[in-house]
Amino acid sequence: MPEASNPTGRVMDVLNFLAAHPTERFSLAEIARHLKLSNGSAHRILTTMASAHFLSRNEKQRTYSLGMAMVAIGQAAVEKHRGIEVARREIARLAVELNLQCSANTVIEDEILVLVKEGTPQSHRGLTRVGERRPLVPPVGLCHVAWGGEAVIDSYVGKAAAHLTDAARNHLIASFPLIRRRGFALAANGPNVSHSREATVLPVGRVRDHAYWASVFELVGQLTPNEVQLFDPRDAGAIGISYIAAPVFSSTGSVQFQLVISGFPSSLGIVEIERHAERLCAMAASITSETHGRRPAD
Numbered sequence: 001m002p003e004a005s006n007p008t009g010r011v012m013d014v015l016n017f018l019a020a021h022p023t024e025r026f027s028l029a030e031i032a033r034h035l036k037l038s039n040g041s042a043h044r045i046l047t048t049m050a051s052a053h054f055l056s057r058n059e060k061q062r063t064y065s066l067g068m069a070m071v072a073i074g075q076a077a078v079e080k081h082r083g084i085e086v087a088r089r090e091i092a093r094l095a096v097e098l099n100l101q102c103s104a105n106t107v108i109e110d111e112i113l114v115l116v117k118e119g120t121p122q123s124h125r126g127l128t129r130v131g132e133r134r135p136l137v138p139p140v141g142l143c144h145v146a147w148g149g150e151a152v153i154d155s156y157v158g159k160a161a162a163h164l165t166d167a168a169r170n171h172l173i174a175s176f177p178l179i180r181r182r183g184f185a186l187a188a189n190g191p192n193v194s195h196s197r198e199a200t201v202l203p204v205g206r207v208r209d210h211a212y213w214a215s216v217f218e219l220v221g222q223l224t225p226n227e228v229q230l231f232d233p234r235d236a237g238a239i240g241i242s243y244i245a246a247p248v249f250s251s252t253g254s255v256q257f258q259l260v261i262s263g264f265p266s267s268l269g270i271v272e273i274e275r276h277a278e279r280l281c282a283m284a285a286s287i288t289s290e291t292h293g294r295r296p297a298d
Contacts, residue, residue: 007045010037014045018055018066020131025063083248083256083291088116090283091259095119098276101263103128104248106256107144110136115257128262134200135208137220138164139172139187139228143247143258146179147296163217168228175229183281184246186273188226189239189266196220233273240266244277246284253296259284 013035018026026034032042046064049055053069084104091102095118103117114132134140138160145156153176160169179185187193196219226235227242243262250256261280268276288295 010041010045022066025058025061025065027063031064083287084115086287086290087248087259090287091116092118094283098261100261101128103260104257105260107136107141112136112141120263132201140200142175142179142185142229143245144255146176147247147255163221168223168225171225171228178231184244184277186230186233186244186277187228187242188230188236189242190224190227192222193227193242196223233270238266240264240268241273244280246280248284249288249293249295251292251294253294256293
């Protein structure tokens with residue numbers, strides 16, 4: 001992340017903050033407080049960005065939001081990364097078909113960033129928001145890692161030493177060949193899942209300080225092996241499953257982003273779980289093909 005003293009980094013922080021709250025407006029004081037800026041620095045940044053229409057200023061309420069210039073920039077980015085628009089179209093259909101929440105996320109500098117989201121979960125505790133960021137710490141983001149090669153997997157697993165039990169870490173290591181073989185990741189729901197998820201999500205403006213990491217490691221460390229990765233869907237039992245994720249590959253065979261279905265009812269049966277996984281994998285393969293990607297050899 002950019003250093004706090006970096007002026008460019010502060011501009012990026014403002015954009016990231018407003019992008020994570022696209023329908024809301026914030027006062028200068030609110031933005032300064034969230035991003036830990038002085039009012040003077042915030043004023044200089046916001047007025048400069050508003051004059052270039054990167055931000056929109058409501059003169060009556062004295063609040064700021066994303067400006068019209070960002071629409072053109074966003075559209076240009078979509079044109080460059082065409083797979084995201086294809087994914088948006090397809091997951092919108094899937095969300096209606098399955099009556100679940102469907103999303104796509106990617107990895108940027110050791111963070112998982114939610115790119116698109118359609119549908120709603122069964123509970124607000126499973127809600128995913130566009131712009132949401134989570135650190136890529138085990139067992140988060142397994143599909144992003146499973147096809148990355150031995151060095152990538154070893155580095156990822158090494159991060160688990162600080163918080164996962166030996167049993168959970170061994171289970172994690174064994175999950176990678178399984179994920180590659182079946183083509184998707186699958187985790188059981190459970191008492192620790194929602195708490196660990198809430199701990200890892202980083203609200204824009206919050207600093208990943210010692211207290212943040214202590215909370216993350218404590219709660220993630222409480223995950224059971226099945227909450228890390230569910231080897232047999234029949235073991236989900238009455239608690240159901242937390243998510244199913246499948247990768248979309250780039251032209252180089254790397255994982256471009258992962259598609260995720262979440263927000264399942266606990267009553268979902270084994271036949272439905274398998275059908276949902278098959279449907280998600282088919283959609284991921286279709287997007288890979290349409291965007292001229294290729295699945296690497298296992």
